[in-house]
């Protein structure tokens with residue numbers, strides 16, 4: 001990944017990092033998408049050189065999650081800069097800032113550890129804007145003498161930010177949650193929800209044998225049960241995030257419930273269920289998708305804890321009530 | 337399309353008396369909650385606030401106050417149940433996908 005040392009700089013010999021991604025980097029980024037091996041995807045904290053930095057070159061900090069580092073070095077292609085990697089225990093900038101590992105203390109400690117004052121003469125440190133929840137800029141200045149400037153939210157905007165004399169446009173300061181960004185969080189969610197969905201399906205297979213017809217008829221129902229479970233998986237884990245802005249309501253439990261209603265109606269219609277069974281499937285779909293919607297609050301960059309605390313109590317109650325009613329109906333349908 | 341969460345829930349408070357108009361809160365806020373007018377910061381889009389706490393932590397004169405945290409149902413549920421971890425479990429936290 002890194003070309004080994006040797007670059008003589010004002011800060012001593014440093015590792016110069018390439019700005020182009022190799023196939024390994026792409027492969028790693030892909031693996032991260034699916035949550036594979038995430039615990040080990042790190043870069044050693046310290047100071048790195050991009051291009052041939054000098055005393056006047058910008059000093060930019062990032063987290064030691066390799067994907068954060070990779071996005072930064074790629075954005076700096078063609079520039080001369082210092083990259084200071086903080087020890088955030090392998091966690092990305094935003095989450096680390098929330099936990100405080102991307103924080104004032106680590107910034108100050110790392111500035112001293114890498115002798116940043118020897119590398120640059122300007123005493124300006126560019127932090128990613130999303131590090132803001134963990135860092136107190138004036139405290140960093142007081143403790144280290146370095147003046148903090150918050151760079152853009154996205155590393156890709158750094159060259160434009162630097163060209164503009166370290167000024168960000170309002171758009172560079174905004175967190176977005178575009179379709180692309182929403183889809184990016186889907187795989188990890190899908191991996192996490194897969195086993196619970198599988199277990200749910202197997203439980204329904206087992207329970208299907210209960211009733212006056214026993215397992216002989218249950219076998220015939222398995223395909224439709226499987227379809228119902230995986231349709232809800234698809235709806236709650238993939239479609240809700242995808243269609244998020246288009247779904248009605250502001251509360252995530254409501255958005256999810258709307259998706260569940262759609263799913264339930266579609267299943268009822270396609271499955272040609274008897275009314276009792278159809279109602280059971282619809283109720284269960286609404287409860288499950290509503291719950292998955294509520295869980296999705298953790299993946300968005302705009303839900304406040306106060307908001308989640310507001311919707312969670314009533315949402316959970318209704319979801320449990322819906323699920324219990326749905327299950328009851330489904331068992332009743334075994335006997336009528 | 338702009339994403340909007342619940343109305344009138346956010347705990348953000350700005351003490352205009354204390355504000356010196358340095359603009360730091362405008363710089364760190366990822367949701368455009370503030371504007372600078374007549375040498376003071378002003379909240380213009382309160383409902384957009386996600387309570388990340390960046391503005392309050394970076395205000396040099398303590399003019400801002402917010403009960404910060406992560407808006408994640410799993411995390412809040414864990415906390416309510418007395419379990420560790422602010423999000424869905426340290427390193428696998430769902431918000432940590434990027």
Ligand code: SF4
Nearest residue numbers: 365385386388389391
């Ligand atoms: S807490 Fe975060 S989102 Fe809310 S106003 Fe402050 S910086 Fe903006």
Ligand code: SF4
Nearest residue numbers: 355356358359361395
């Ligand atoms: S950071 Fe504080 S002092 Fe500076 S403009 Fe915002 S509220 Fe005012």
